Amino acid sequence: MQPAASVNAPRGPIDCESVVRRLWDYLDGRLTAMTHDEVEAHLATCELCPPHFTFANDMRKALAASPVLVSSDDESRLRARVHSALEGVVAQDAMAATGEIPDAVESSVYEIVAAQPSDLPFLAAIETAAAKLLAGHLGESDILEITTHEVLADALSRGRLWVARVDAVPVGFALVKVLEPSSAHLEELDVHPEHARRGLGKRLVVAVCEWAAIQGFEAVTLTTFRDVPFNRPFYARLGFEVIPSEKLGAALVAALGEEARRGMDPTTRVAMRRPCTR
Amino acid sequence: MIGDNSLLSKTTSHAPAIPTAANREEFECLTMPFLADVARFARSLTRDEVSADDLVQETYLRALRGWHTFKEGADPKKWLFALCHHAFLRTMSREARYDQAPDEDPELESLATVVAHWEAQQSGVAQIAERMDLRPAIDSALDSLPAHYRGAVVLVDVEGQSYEEAALVLGIAIGTVRSRLFRGRRLLQDELFVYARDAGFETAKSPSNASVDSRLSTRKEI
Numbered sequence: 204m205q206p207a208a209s210v211n212a213p214r215g216p217i218d219c220e221s222v223v224r225r226l227w228d229y230l231d232g233r234l235t236a237m238t239h240d241e242v243e244a245h246l247a248t249c250e251l252c253p254p255h256f257t258f259a260n261d262m263r264k265a266l267a268a269s270p271v272l273v274s275s276d277d278e279s280r281l282r283a284r285v286h287s288a289l290e291g292v293v294a295q296d297a298m299a300a301t302g303e304i305p306d307a308v309e310s311s312v313y314e315i316v317a318a319q320p321s322d323l324p325f326l327a328a329i330e331t332a333a334a335k336l337l338a339g340h341l342g343e344s345d346i347l348e349i350t351t352h353e354v355l356a357d358a359l360s361r362g363r364l365w366v367a368r369v370d371a372v373p374v375g376f377a378l379v380k381v382l383e384p385s386s387a388h389l390e391e392l393d394v395h396p397e398h399a400r401r402g403l404g405k406r407l408v409v410a411v412c413e414w415a416a417i418q419g420f421e422a423v424t425l426t427t428f429r430d431v432p433f434n435r436p437f438y439a440r441l442g443f444e445v446i447p448s449e450k451l452g453a454a455l456v457a458a459l460g461e462e463a464r465r466g467m468d469p470t471t472r473v474a475m476r477r478p479c480t481r
Numbered sequence: 482m483i484g485d486n487s488l489l490s491k492t493t494s495h496a497p498a499i500p501t502a503a504n505r506e507e508f509e510c511l512t513m514p515f516l517a518d519v520a521r522f523a524r525s526l527t528r529d530e531v532s533a534d535d536l537v538q539e540t541y542l543r544a545l546r547g548w549h550t551f552k553e554g555a556d557p558k559k560w561l562f563a564l565c566h567h568a569f570l571r572t573m574s575r576e577a578r579y580d581q582a583p584d585e586d587p588e589l590e591s592l593a594t595v596v597a598h599w600e601a602q603q604s605g606v607a608q609i610a611e612r613m614d615l616r617p618a619i620d621s622a623l624d625s626l627p628a629h630y631r632g633a634v635v636l637v638d639v640e641g642q643s644y645e646e647a648a649l650v651l652g653i654a655i656g657t658v659r660s661r662l663f664r665g666r667r668l669l670q671d672e673l674f675v676y677a678r679d680a681g682f683e684t685a686k687s688p689s690n691a692s693v694d695s696r697l698s699t700r701k702e703i
Contacts, residue, residue: 224594227594227662227663231637259666259670262615263666265615266623266638266639266669267639269525269620270524270525270639271521271524272521278516282513284538286509288541288542289508289509289542289545293501320535320539323542324542352546356571360571
């Protein structure tokens with residue numbers, strides 16, 4: 204018996220391969236009415252194709268039924284957590300805007316630790332506040348230009364971000380990039396002005412240098428202002444030496460070039476290096 | 482890559498406006514009703530409750546920081562999903578993130594479907610669906626699905642969104658959603674075959690990837 208062939212349900216013109224190629228579009232309802240009918244007609248008479256379609260469709264149904272529903276307990280807990288994280292962002296920004304970061308109680312202990320994801324929302328405010336100390340050296344746009352969240356998160360995920368915390372709140376941070384294989388580059392070092400002069404900058408730099416030595420880097424490098432007292436002289440006291448321009452590697456030349464492109468006066472900037480002692 | 486049709490502003494990460502208590506309230510009114518949706522999406526993506534909770538918090542922090550970029554009248558849920566998926570990919574290793582598939586070729590993907598079909602016929606594996614409980618198998622298969630494909634599969638097959646909605650959330654073209662989806666589903670099917678074999682279904686010989694790929698390699702690197 205020949206299967207009935209009509210204009211509306213042609214079997215001949217469409218073979219198994221054509222049908223299977225349309226499998227997902229068919230199941231997702233994305234075929235034109237005509238093609239849809241052709242596929243249906245083929246499936247009605249073919250012996251080989253239907254199991255495959257059934258399997259694919261069963262998989263789709265199982266996927267649709269797969270999401271782990273969030274229990275109401277989990278939801279309330281998560282809601283409270285998110286709510287307080289959001290409050291923290293607003294409070295921290297408000298404090299930074301008005302300069303009202305509460306004084307650290309003398310007995311409070313500062314700790315220098317690897318950053319956690321929960322530290323990230325605080326770091327922009329620290330950097331903005333710290334950059335204001337460089338007014339006169341930086342253009343207004345550079346004061347506003349803060350390290351992006353992506354850069355912070357990336358450094359965090361690579362273990363190249365440290366924070367100084369007091370009472371679990373970050374008040375300073377150090378961020379390292381690897382610009383060239385042999386050196387760790389101290390890209391950013393900021394301490395909130397309210398917590399300045401307590402040795403946090405030094406402790407962060409020391410933490411970075413210790414880490415770099417353990418990681419097997421030959422040196423720690425950075426770029427900084429030649430004439431700002433808490434810049435070059437600060438790093439010089441910690442064992443960094445200015446790299447003469449003729450000895451600059453390509454990575455640092457590029458870093459200084461990028462600063463100049465952003466509008467910093469290149470004559471005020473220096474690159475420094477501290478060998479890792481092991 | 483964020484396409485032009487993305488819900489995410491390219492400037493989100495630069496010098497964010499400082500959120501105030503007042504616009505935080507507005508923000509929470511519009512976004513918190515979708516917390517359970519975001520949490521479910523995050524769990525489907527991360528396949529792990531602890532990471533999912535971190536991802537949800539990260540999503541809302543990003544959302545508050547970028548609230549000034551939210552377009553009035555837009556769908557907050559889609560916007561949150563877009564932020565969540567973006568943050569999710571950020572947590573992946575560089576390798577996983579840039580494990581680029583032949584995204585731009587849905588035709589190749591539909592051809593691969595055909596090859597998988599032949600393989601399944603030869604091994605008689607297509608019949609296992611009738612005998613196997615797919616739920617635990619699906620869970621295990623999703624765990625092993627590369628992050629790259631999870632977004633498309635989760636949005637369309639788990640969340641039930643259209644290709645168009647998924648394209649908006651993922652910030653990619655509809656054709657790219659289609660090919661990622663097809664490939665993701667095919668990888669899931671392969672995993673289900675492996676699961677079936679490991680579970681002792683006798684006729685369930687896994688069609689080998691090598692064989693599928695070698696048939697396709699004459700056309701284009703897969």
